Amino acid sequence: MLEMQLSRIVIRETSDQQCIYLREKGGTRQFPIVIGIFEAWAIDRKVRDRGTQRPMTHDLLASVVRTLGGTLVRVVIADLRDNTFFASLRFRAHDGTETDVDARPSDAVALAVHLSAPIFVEEKVLETVLASPAEE
């Protein structure tokens, strides 16, 4: 697995499809993931540290993790099938148990940004997407 960082968010309000870019930490390889506007806004707001008057859905998600004593250990962009990315969230409960939860990459990255968790990608996914970019 390679650690990645969110390098760019491209929001075009006139389009249904927004884009985030993940770049390898300390490297140059990067790839885009096409996501929805709602998740793109959630990521963008958090990265720019722009709060909202009311807690939005991903803020609530982060609050729930903290309230229940959980930790988001890491996010992994774990697979790419039929042009679709699959992500996995590794949670640690307060008794130390670790569990993986399936998620869309957009929610996974949004929650990673909210909870300051590292983002990884499986090497095979990176190799595949560098050969031909895929959608979420």
Next chain:
Amino acid sequence: MLEMQLSRIVIRETSDQQCIYLREKGGTRQFPIVIGIFEAWAIDRKVRDRGTQRPMTHDLLASVVRTLGGTLVRVVIADLRDNTFFASLRFRAHDGTETDVDARPSDAVALAVHLSAPIFVEEKVLETVLASPAEE
């Protein structure tokens, strides 16, 4: 507090504002809450038991609660200020500790529907909104 049930979801794809109605259980008083399209879809999909290929944000929220051993005890539409509803989610952690988390009513109702938790409204909120309907 009065227990309510979700009695109606009105989605107009051409509008920015969607509506859910809460009616008192075993009674006739009901009121609308104006919510966003994203949350309205999340509620509607769950009520109609229409799954999606990939977990959507509120599906992930429900998974996280279960994964971390939490229980959504209840949702309360707790306040109405400046024409805005405020909701509160009561969670029980697996050690029995109960904590209230602030949320928008749309996320609160969506999560209640996903986790089969009861929805309540404070009597004073019901009285106020019956006098003049409010937005989320």
